[in-house]
Amino acid sequence: MSSEHLAGLALALTALLGAGCNQEATQSPAGQPHAPAPKTITLSNGLTIVFIPAGEFIMGDNDGDADERPAHQVQVGAFYMDTHELTQKAYEALMETNPSKSKGPDKPVEQVDWYHAVLYCNMRSLKQGLKPCYDPKTLACDFNAEGYRLPTEAEWEYACRAGTRGKYSFGDAPDKLRTYAWFKENAAQTTHPVGQKTPNAWGLYDMHGNVAEWCHDFYGQSYYQKNDSPNPRGPSAGDKCVLRGGSWRTGADGCRSSARNSETPRFADACFGSDSYGFRCVRKAK
Numbered sequence: 249m250s251s252e253h254l255a256g257l258a259l260a261l262t263a264l265l266g267a268g269c270n271q272e273a274t275q276s277p278a279g280q281p282h283a284p285a286p287k288t289i290t291l292s293n294g295l296t297i298v299f300i301p302a303g304e305f306i307m308g309d310n311d312g313d314a315d316e317r318p319a320h321q322v323q324v325g326a327f328y329m330d331t332h333e334l335t336q337k338a339y340e341a342l343m344e345t346n347p348s349k350s351k352g353p354d355k356p357v358e359q360v361d362w363y364h365a366v367l368y369c370n371m372r373s374l375k376q377g378l379k380p381c382y383d384p385k386t387l388a389c390d391f392n393a394e395g396y397r398l399p400t401e402a403e404w405e406y407a408c409r410a411g412t413r414g415k416y417s418f419g420d421a422p423d424k425l426r427t428y429a430w431f432k433e434n435a436a437q438t439t440h441p442v443g444q445k446t447p448n449a450w451g452l453y454d455m456h457g458n459v460a461e462w463c464h465d466f467y468g469q470s471y472y473q474k475n476d477s478p479n480p481r482g483p484s485a486g487d488k489c490v491l492r493g494g495s496w497r498t499g500a501d502g503c504r505s506s507a508r509n510s511e512t513p514r515f516a517d518a519c520f521g522s523d524s525y526g527f528r529c530v531r532k533a534k
Contacts, residue, residue: 288331288451293376295330295338298451299533302326305406306413308472309506315469316506323478324406329399330528332356332442332453333461334368342371349523354441356459356526362398362489362513363387365462365527369396372529389464391481396529398464401490401508402480403530408456408493408505410449415504417448417455422500429457431503435496439524455493456503459526463490467510489513495524 286299308319337353339360340346347359360368366387370380373395381389381397389397399407414420418428425431428448430440435457443453465482467490482490488510494503501507515522 286450289328291376293338293341293372296332297328297531298331300327300329300403300407300450300530303406303411305409305411307402307405307506309415309504312504312506313508315508316472318472318475319506320472320475321477322402322406322480324402325479326533327399327403327530328533329403329407329452329530331447331451333459333526333528335442339368342375343368348439350438352439352441354443355439356442356454358439358459358524358526359522360462360526361515361522362462362511365398368527369398369529372396373531378531389481391479391532394532394534396531398462398527399530400479400481401463401465401492402477404461404463404492405505407450407452408448410452412449412505415506417505418446425456425500425503429454429494429503430496431457431494432497432499437496439496456505457494457498458496459493459524460491460495460498460509461493462525462527463492465490467508487512491525497524 288296288298290296302325304321304323306319307322308316310317310319333356335354336346336348336351336357339357346357348355348357349359366382370382370384373380378395379393380395381393408417410417416425418424426434427446429445439458445454447453448455466486467488468483468486471483491509491511494507511525
């Protein structure tokens with residue numbers, strides 16, 4: 249990241265911090281991994297989150313691609329997650345810009361690189377009176393901070409699976425994917441407004457398809473061989489960051505719960521692939 253970008257990031261955060269913040273209401277955690285979908289919590293900014301309970305799951309797929317192996321047991325702590333991919337109207341309300349190629353207020357924001365997703369997380373934290381997770385100079389993440397951040401790859405897959413062990417959150421049959429996802433076969437080469445498809449068992453929409461979602465982690469092709477648990481956070485460094493869930497560009501196989509993808513945190517080519525990349529936020533549970 250350039251010194252100019254870091255300086256701009258610091259100035260933006262400082263300005264927002266000085267402008268005053270509104271504290272959002274939170275709710276006590278509820279629900280268990282195999283229970284019905286927990287109650288959705290509506291925040292003061294109109295966005296909705298859901299409590300994801302702590303638990304264990306089998307991450308990866310021994311029958312999947314090489315970077316999904318070996319499948320291994322992982323423990324994940326409790327956290328809150330946005331029920332929807334971040335929309336263009338929500339991003340623009342805070343960032344005062346909309347970089348998306350396929351415009352629509354309720355469509356997921358896209359053409360956002362990893363750095364700007366992190367900036368949004370910090371800005372959203374400050375706006376709501378929460379301690380930001382990311383250091384504005386180094387972008388190191390304080391996982392103990394109460395603010396927003398990107399989900400770890402393990403958190404993302406755990407939330408996507410919602411207690412299931414099949415190839416998708418609904419089972420193994422790809423012919424059912426149309427009910428849950430906008431992907432290559434039904435998306436007509438574009439994104440769609442969030443929340444139109446059936447959510448998973450924990451009330452999370454579009455975990456398969458629509459836009460691929462940035463995760464916090466650097467990508468490591470052989471990282472699963474390390475079997476780093478509990479709460480794995482990926483390699484300490486790398487050239488690319490993880491994307492999960494597949495997108496409107498992706499076939500059914502690329503939308504599987506364990507399917508992995510990656511991209512440089514700053515797009516090398518602004519015209520390649522970026523219009524299928526978006527994100528959603530998480531925050532720790534008290």
